[in-house]
Amino acid sequence: MTDFAGLDRYLENNRQTHLDQLFELLRIPSVSADSTKRAEMDRAAQWVADRLSRAGLKTELIPGDGPSLVYAETPPVPGQPVVLVYGHYDVQPADPLELWKSPPFEPVIREGNIVARGSTDDKGQMLTHVLSVLAWHACGMKLPLQIKFLIEGQEEQGSEVLEAKLPEIAKRLECDVIVISDSSQYAKGQPAITYGLRGIAYFELRVHGPKADLHSGSFGGAVTNPALALARILTEIKTPDGKIQLPGFYDSVVPLVESERAMWNSLGFSDEKFAEQLGVAALTGEVGYNTLERRWARPTFDVHGLLGGYQGEGGKTIIPSWNGAKISFRLVPNQDPKTVGQQLRAFLKDHTPPGVRVEVIDLHGGRGVVVNPNSPYMQGAVKAVEEGFDVKPVLIREGGSIPIVAQMVDALHCDVLLIGWGLDDDGAHSPNEKFCLEDFYRGIRASSRLWHHLAQSVVA
Amino acid sequence: MTDFAGLDRYLENNRQTHLDQLFELLRIPSVSADSTKRAEMDRAAQWVADRLSRAGLKTELIPGDGPSLVYAETPPVPGQPVVLVYGHYDVQPADPLELWKSPPFEPVIREGNIVARGSTDDKGQMLTHVLSVLAWHACGMKLPLQIKFLIEGQEEQGSEVLEAKLPEIAKRLECDVIVISDSSQYAKGQPAITYGLRGIAYFELRVHGPKADLHSGSFGGAVTNPALALARILTEIKTPDGKIQLPGFYDSVVPLVESERAMWNSLGFSDEKFAEQLGVAALTGEVGYNTLERRWARPTFDVHGLLGGYQGEGGKTIIPSWNGAKISFRLVPNQDPKTVGQQLRAFLKDHTPPGVRVEVIDLHGGRGVVVNPNSPYMQGAVKAVEEGFDVKPVLIREGGSIPIVAQMVDALHCDVLLIGWGLDDDGAHSPNEKFCLEDFYRGIRASSRLWHHLAQSVVA
Numbered sequence: 001m002t003d004f005a006g007l008d009r010y011l012e013n014n015r016q017t018h019l020d021q022l023f024e025l026l027r028i029p030s031v032s033a034d035s036t037k038r039a040e041m042d043r044a045a046q047w048v049a050d051r052l053s054r055a056g057l058k059t060e061l062i063p064g065d066g067p068s069l070v071y072a073e074t075p076p077v078p079g080q081p082v083v084l085v086y087g088h089y090d091v092q093p094a095d096p097l098e099l100w101k102s103p104p105f106e107p108v109i110r111e112g113n114i115v116a117r118g119s120t121d122d123k124g125q126m127l128t129h130v131l132s133v134l135a136w137h138a139c140g141m142k143l144p145l146q147i148k149f150l151i152e153g154q155e156e157q158g159s160e161v162l163e164a165k166l167p168e169i170a171k172r173l174e175c176d177v178i179v180i181s182d183s184s185q186y187a188k189g190q191p192a193i194t195y196g197l198r199g200i201a202y203f204e205l206r207v208h209g210p211k212a213d214l215h216s217g218s219f220g221g222a223v224t225n226p227a228l229a230l231a232r233i234l235t236e237i238k239t240p241d242g243k244i245q246l247p248g249f250y251d252s253v254v255p256l257v258e259s260e261r262a263m264w265n266s267l268g269f270s271d272e273k274f275a276e277q278l279g280v281a282a283l284t285g286e287v288g289y290n291t292l293e294r295r296w297a298r299p300t301f302d303v304h305g306l307l308g309g310y311q312g313e314g315g316k317t318i319i320p321s322w323n324g325a326k327i328s329f330r331l332v333p334n335q336d337p338k339t340v341g342q343q344l345r346a347f348l349k350d351h352t353p354p355g356v357r358v359e360v361i362d363l364h365g366g367r368g369v370v371v372n373p374n375s376p377y378m379q380g381a382v383k384a385v386e387e388g389f390d391v392k393p394v395l396i397r398e399g400g401s402i403p404i405v406a407q408m409v410d411a412l413h414c415d416v417l418l419i420g421w422g423l424d425d426d427g428a429h430s431p432n433e434k435f436c437l438e439d440f441y442r443g444i445r446a447s448s449r450l451w452h453h454l455a456q457s458v459v460a
Numbered sequence: 461m462t463d464f465a466g467l468d469r470y471l472e473n474n475r476q477t478h479l480d481q482l483f484e485l486l487r488i489p490s491v492s493a494d495s496t497k498r499a500e501m502d503r504a505a506q507w508v509a510d511r512l513s514r515a516g517l518k519t520e521l522i523p524g525d526g527p528s529l530v531y532a533e534t535p536p537v538p539g540q541p542v543v544l545v546y547g548h549y550d551v552q553p554a555d556p557l558e559l560w561k562s563p564p565f566e567p568v569i570r571e572g573n574i575v576a577r578g579s580t581d582d583k584g585q586m587l588t589h590v591l592s593v594l595a596w597h598a599c600g601m602k603l604p605l606q607i608k609f610l611i612e613g614q615e616e617q618g619s620e621v622l623e624a625k626l627p628e629i630a631k632r633l634e635c636d637v638i639v640i641s642d643s644s645q646y647a648k649g650q651p652a653i654t655y656g657l658r659g660i661a662y663f664e665l666r667v668h669g670p671k672a673d674l675h676s677g678s679f680g681g682a683v684t685n686p687a688l689a690l691a692r693i694l695t696e697i698k699t700p701d702g703k704i705q706l707p708g709f710y711d712s713v714v715p716l717v718e719s720e721r722a723m724w725n726s727l728g729f730s731d732e733k734f735a736e737q738l739g740v741a742a743l744t745g746e747v748g749y750n751t752l753e754r755r756w757a758r759p760t761f762d763v764h765g766l767l768g769g770y771q772g773e774g775g776k777t778i779i780p781s782w783n784g785a786k787i788s789f790r791l792v793p794n795q796d797p798k799t800v801g802q803q804l805r806a807f808l809k810d811h812t813p814p815g816v817r818v819e820v821i822d823l824h825g826g827r828g829v830v831v832n833p834n835s836p837y838m839q840g841a842v843k844a845v846e847e848g849f850d851v852k853p854v855l856i857r858e859g860g861s862i863p864i865v866a867q868m869v870d871a872l873h874c875d876v877l878l879i880g881w882g883l884d885d886d887g888a889h890s891p892n893e894k895f896c897l898e899d900f901y902r903g904i905r906a907s908s909r910l911w912h913h914l915a916q917s918v919v920a
Contacts, residue, residue, distance in 0.1 A: 033774035093776055099672070157774055184678065198677060202775045211739025212559070213890040216762045217658060217860025218644065220790045221702070221745045221754035223738060227763035227785065228698065231691035238688065240813070242681070278683060279671025282815040285681045294681035302676045303687035304778050305769030310786055314493035314617055315662045315823040316553055317788060317861075318764050318889045325687065326770055328777060330680045353700070355742040363775040400677025401777075429778050430673040 064161035067153025087126030088155035158364025183420030196397030199331035199368035224355030242286030337365025366403015380457030388446020527613025547586030548615035618824025643880030656857035659791035659828035684815030702746030797825025826863015840917030848906020
């Protein structure tokens with residue numbers, strides 16, 4: 001019999017130790033987008049590996065062409081399912097730095113939250129599972145199933161190392177269900193299990209005009225301005241109605257089913273509160289879908305940054321030689337990011353203004369995923385989350401992407417559980433990223449119950 | 461009788477000295493847009509003042525709320541016209557630095573050109589007049605008319621100091637004709653006198669969306685993307701046909717007259733060669749006008765730089781909290797930049813997508829100008845340029861702006877001569893700005909004749 005009381009006592013007594021450990025990891029600026037941070041990536045990988053190794057797991061670093069994968073496993077338990085915990089130790093870039101109230105890699109507790117880059121995405125969430133396994137061992141309890149850990153360092157950049165290594169290590173990763181905590185609860189006080197993620201296709205567009213910057217007085221009116229050409233292209237990609245104009249873009253989109261729409265409608269989502277939370281006067285998007293539907297189950301197009309020309313103080317009167325944009329399409333099942341790249345290129349052939357040339361740089365991509373909300377693992381997860389948070393979780397989808405998830409599910413023929421402890425307003429990719437301190441502890445507790453209920457759910 | 465042979469000998473013997481002096485001035489990074497360069501602005505002003513003072517001119521620095529004005533004058537010559545030489549010692553920002561083949565403030569001679577920021581715009585051109593006056597004095601010759609110099613340090617940023625001081629110093633600046641060398645010859649080997657300039661109205665647009673950057677996965681599809689809103693606004697300002705959509709924008713535009721069109725057609729301008737020079741596949745712009753007409757006599761709209769969002773390496777998946785653009789309208793007589801600012805704000809009222817807010821920052825502006833191509837001073841200038849360059853100049857307009865020119869002409873009720881020694885491909889606001897070394901010397905020679913012919917033209 002599982003000694004839940006003993007586990008709870010242990011977790012209660014180790015709150016500070018657990019927080020200290022998270023702070024240690026948060027202090028490592030493991031920004032995977034930044035090629036100057038290679039040594040920090042190594043430090044973060046080593047830190048995670050040490051932690052798992054000290055907990056008695058068979059641990060190894062799997063090197064690749066980029067940040068190493070951390071792999072670890074507990075001993076097999078015959079007749080019981082195998083769980084693979086997936087997470088990532090890399091984080092998004094921290095800029096704009098001037099908007100952080102405290103330095104991004106110097107974690108602090110502010111208003112009940114752990115504030116630091118990576119606190120919620122994904123160091124804090126990922127660590128709950130490492131610490132819960134540690135807790136079982138520390139309490140002298142035998143885990144009721146085998147747990148494998150795969151913690152990577154490139155999730156924010158498209159998981160290229162893992163993607164490349166997947167065929168080679170698939171045998172080691174074999175499992176019945178993948179557990180991932182890299183998403184959000186439905187709302188503060190309302191935990192959730194996520195059964196769908198969007199995919200992504202991320203590109204950089206560069207519009208090239210004259211071979212050098214030109215004086216906009218002497219030449220203005222004679223040549224196509226690359227920034228205006230870019231603006232026209234971006235504007236033509238999506239109508240004011242939110243419909244994406246790439247040829248064939250919606251062909252493979254799986255439509256929403258009425259039962260899902262009904263389930264989400266019952267969540268009592270408030271457009272008004274949401275707009276207020278984000279600080280916008282109006283919510284906008286694809287016509288014919290409400291806000292949750294647009295975020296969770298419809299593809300969209302966004303610009304992440306604008307590039308090129310004069311960006312300094314005051315005015316400089318040039319026609320820039322080039323301008324660009326970082327863009328992405330969020331995809332839903334069954335859209336394929338490679339196909340979207342082809343559709344984008346086809347679109348640009350017909351929509352590039354005369355006098356400029358467009359370059360498309362593929363940055364990263366991944367398919368979306370929807371999992372069975374009625375699997376036995378889901379039932380076990382619901383129980384574990386309910387016990388960890390003292391509230392029964394709701395079933396939701398999530399607009400974000402964990403591109404590698406679809407690939408792992410395909411390669412490992414397994415189920416997947418997306419159990420996020422974060423909150424919508426954590427600012428996962430923004431300044432002042434945070435993770436609710438109590439949710440960190442609740443997450444560890446839910447995780448400590450998860451191993452038991454996953455084993456039970458299959459036996460039952 | 462003017463000793464032209466003596467002047468020519470002196471200029472020939474002082475080629476290296478003159479170049480050394482220009483190099484000294486070019487080494488001062490007097491970038492008026494950069495508020496950290498205030499000391500360099502002072503150094504440049506002092507350098508110009510010293511030069512004029514050593515040449516025996518009564519010289520003073522006129523301080524203001526920004527870079528000082530340099531003023532100097534030779535003694536009055538009764539019964540003869542007064543000439544005011546206007547120029548500027550400030551330069552455009554040098555970035556993008558990585559595109560310079562040699563550092564922008566370390567002048568070098570490369571392929572017969574002086575290469576440095578400010579070489580053509582306007583230090584090199586401006587200095588030709590200072591050096592020619594020096595030459596008259598050095599040769600012991602008495603100038604046939606009074607010459608005043610007004611060299612400012614804010615031309616690239618809208619001449620605010622001069623504009624503010626103009627009423628106060630108008631009496632000192634009184635003159636019959638302003639001489640400005642801050643424009644281009646028609647082509648290599650074909651000098652020109654410019655009788656028209658465009659005006660400018662320069663703004664920064666900032667489109668504000670959510671109060672912080674948002675995760676584009678979790679929120680994409682729910683809010684208006686500020687970069688896409690900006691792109692739509694920019695796209696709607698100008699049609700693909702090159703027609704600007706601000707309400708009333710063309711109301712005050714002075715139409716081109718047929719005689720001008722005919723004069724310009726006779727210049728044998730080649731679209732093909734021009735496109736090749738700029739490295740573009742096609743020339744584009746307002747329908748119904750040819751390339752010279754679009755550049756010299758029609759208003760236009762350009763974007764100079766795009767701002768905001770993630771601009772680093774790789775991909776960051778945010779919906780930026782804001783995006784912006786540096787934009788300007790080039791104006792023709794009789795458009796007013798203040799009116800254009802009002803028209804832009806009126807346009808934005810009707811063209812701002814829901815869910816974002818647009819901020820307009822006024823950066824600088826100035827009216828265009830067209831001067832009488834048949835004035836006696838023009839005749840004198842034609843002779844001087846012909847003698848300096850050994851080729852008769854043609855009469856052209858120029859697409860660039862010297863915003864203060866219109867204001868000075870209005871305030872001083874005088875004529876103006878725009879005699880540029882530059883070339884179209886000098887890259888005035890671009891990396892590797894250059895000024896043809898021989899044109900520097902020809903410019904000094906033409907200037908040395910100008911004082912004589914301006915005096916003669918009025919007597920005649």
